[in-house]
Amino acid sequence: MKRKFFILLLVASVSGAFCYGQKVWTLQQCIDYARRNNLQVKMEEISVEQARNTASQSKWDMAPSLNAGASHNMSWGRSVNLQTLEIIKNKRSMSTSGNLSASATIFQGLSKLNSIKSSSTQLKISEQQVEKTKNDITIQITRAYLQLLLAKQILQSARQSCQSTSEQVDRTAKLVDAGSQAYSTLLEVKAQLANEKSQVVSAQGDVRTNLLTLTQLLDLPEEEARNFDVADPQDTLPENLLPQDSAEGIYSQALELPQIKMAEYSLQKSQYDYKAVLGRMMPSLSVQAGYGSYYTDGQSGAFFTQFEHNKNPSLGFSLSIPVFNGLAYRTSTRNARLAVENNRLLLQVQKQSLYKEIQAAYNEALNSYERMLAAKENMISIQESFTYTENKFNVGMMNATDYNIAKANLFKAISSYYQAKYQYLFELKILDFYRGKQIDL
Numbered sequence: 080m081k082r083k084f085f086i087l088l089l090v091a092s093v094s095g096a097f098c099y100g101q102k103v104w105t106l107q108q109c110i111d112y113a114r115r116n117n118l119q120v121k122m123e124e125i126s127v128e129q130a131r132n133t134a135s136q137s138k139w140d141m142a143p144s145l146n147a148g149a150s151h152n153m154s155w156g157r158s159v160n161l162q163t164l165e166i167i168k169n170k171r172s173m174s175t176s177g178n179l180s181a182s183a184t185i186f187q188g189l190s191k192l193n194s195i196k197s198s199s200t201q202l203k204i205s206e207q208q209v210e211k212t213k214n215d216i217t218i219q220i221t222r223a224y225l226q227l228l229l230a231k232q233i234l235q236s237a238r239q240s241c242q243s244t245s246e247q248v249d250r251t252a253k254l255v256d257a258g259s260q261a262y263s264t265l266l267e268v269k270a271q272l273a274n275e276k277s278q279v280v281s282a283q284g285d286v287r288t289n290l291l292t293l294t295q296l297l298d299l300p301e302e303e304a305r306n307f308d309v310a311d312p313q314d315t316l317p318e319n320l321l322p323q324d325s326a327e328g329i330y331s332q333a334l335e336l337p338q339i340k341m342a343e344y345s346l347q348k349s350q351y352d353y354k355a356v357l358g359r360m361m362p363s364l365s366v367q368a369g370y371g372s373y374y375t376d377g378q379s380g381a382f383f384t385q386f387e388h389n390k391n392p393s394l395g396f397s398l399s400i401p402v403f404n405g406l407a408y409r410t411s412t413r414n415a416r417l418a419v420e421n422n423r424l425l426l427q428v429q430k431q432s433l434y435k436e437i438q439a440a441y442n443e444a445l446n447s448y449e450r451m452l453a454a455k456e457n458m459i460s461i462q463e464s465f466t467y468t469e470n471k472f473n474v475g476m477m478n479a480t481d482y483n484i485a486k487a488n489l490f491k492a493i494s495s496y497y498q499a500k501y502q503y504l505f506e507l508k509i510l511d512f513y514r515g516k517q518i519d520l
Contacts, residue, residue, distance in 0.1 A: 102303070105310045106224050107519045113220050113297050114213045123209045130205040134198040141191055143183035151175045175382070178371035185366055190358030197351035204344045211337035214512070216296070221508050221518050223296055227289040227309055229501040234282035236493045241275040244486065248272055250473060259475050267479030271486060278490070324514070326441040330434050333513040339433060342426040349422045353415040360408045362400045369393040440509045447503035454496040461485075461492040 104112075114120065153173050184191070251268045254260040294304040324332075333339075372390040374382050401408060468485040471477040508518050 102306055103308050103310050105519075106221065107517075109220050109224055109293070109297060109309070110217050110518065113216045116298060117212070117216055118298065120209060120212050120216070123205070123212055127202070127205040127209060130198070130202040134195070134202045137191075137195045137198040141195070143181050145179075145181045147177075147179045149175070149177040172376055174373060174375035176371065176373035177386075178369060180367065180369040182365060182367040185364045187358060187361070187363040190355045190361075193351045193355040193358060197348050197355060200344050200348040200351060204341055204348065207337040207341040207344065211341065214337060217518055218509070218512065219296055220293070222505060223289065223293040224309060225501050225505050225508075227286070227293055228311060229497055230282065230285040230289045231309075231311065232497045232501075233494050234279070234286050236490065236497070237275065237279045237282040240486070240490050240493075241272065241279050244268065244272045244275050247469075247482075251479075254473075254475070264479040267483060271479075271483040275486075275490075324510075326434075326438045329441065329510060329513050330437050332515055333433055333437060334430070335515060336433070336513070338429055339426075342422070342429040346419070346422040346426050349415070349418040353412075353419050356408070356411045356415045360401055360412065362398060365397050365399075367393075367395045367397065437510075437513050440506060440513065444503070444506035444510055447499065447506045451496070451499040451503045454492070454499040458492040458496040461489050465489045 151173070152175075155172075248265070248268050251260055251265045255262055255265045290307070293309070294307055299307060370390070370392045372386045374385040374389070378385055380388065465485045465488075468477060468482060472479070472482040512518055
């Protein structure tokens with residue numbers, strides 16, 4: 080007795096440790112984890128940082144340039160005395176000079192200003208690309224999560240059906256022993272039990288496959304994937320709820336999705352690029368200022384005294400007028416204008432594509448809802464019919480073949496109902512996504 084108690088205690092301890100180590104994830108936890116840790120998202124976040132650096136640099140390009148320089152030279156042979164302008168032969172001479180220069184563009188047709196706006200808009204495009212990738216991952220995770228829940232639900236139904244048939248084998252065996260049923264009936268029921276055990280094995284394989292799919296989408300480490308499981312929400316599906324909004328109403332809310340914002344920002348960027356090209360075709364005005372001095376041993380005076388006497392400040396303006404550059408500016412302008420028109424069309428294409436996607440999703444939600452109701456009604460009807468069939472079989476008024484057919488039809492009806500149920504749930508979540516709502520169960 081003590082030995083049996085010890086074994087039970089050991090089994091309970093091991094089972095408790097396993098359950099404690101296994102982490103159960105909700106759909107929202109899966110989505111949050113994937114959005115934070117997906118490698119594609121991380122790569123695109125790096126692109127955002129690069130775009131941010133480029134935008135910052137474009138602003139600094141407006142600042143004046145400032146440069147300083149110094150040089151020291153030694154020469155041999157003939158040279159010139161800078162004071163007397165006499166030629167000096169075969170004498171080493173040295174000179175030191177320093178300078179400071181600055182330049183700034185006063186006007187260049189607002190080209191740089193539009194380049195700054197273009198770079199800032201590119202940053203927004205990169206940020207929206209990150210959000211789009213996260214949304215795509217959210218849809219993939221949701222689909223995989225619901226597929227796993229469906230597989231687990233079918234496995235549970237298969238096990239219940241198998242348990243019911245196992246109990247039926249015991250009842251039939253007793254009836255055979257009592258002479259109320261033929262031995263062939265017991266064999267047929269056992270064959271049905273073997274078939275349902277095969278269904279359980281197949282359902283277990285589907286659960287493992289869908290579990291693997293979800294963990295791969297999450298890019299979970301091996302240790303976490305080994306102890307991974309999902310929460311099974313109860314009564315989360317409103318089976319009598321149709322989508323309340325029309326397709327047009329959902330579309331108006333979906334215009335804030337990243338793919339639309341990206342297309343809008345791309346159009347803005349091409350418009351800024353076009354203005355920047357036009358600006359480069361206009362005259363540019365710039366200012367330059369400099370300050371320099373030098374020392375040479377060809378002059379009398381100490382080092383700093385010469386630097387004070389030889390200082391040379393300067394200030395100048397320059398005007399550049401494009402006249403002919405091999406039609407390069409004209410070609411750039413035409414291509415920039417075509418880019419604007421192309422991005423305007425791409426925006427319309429994106430909006431049309433989004434509207435068609437919403438129409439299709441809305442229509443599929445309605446179809447899935449009707450299929451689910453029909454499947455539920457069919458399942459209830461077959462359950463009632465099977466109860467009647469099972470009662471007749473237990474009293475010997477029906478053969479095993481008809482019983483097995485009724486049992487198989489019941490499992491098929493239950494599986495069809497759950498498939499329709501989870502498909503409808505997925506379509507509802509897709510519509511929530513288009514509305515801009517958070518996907519959760």
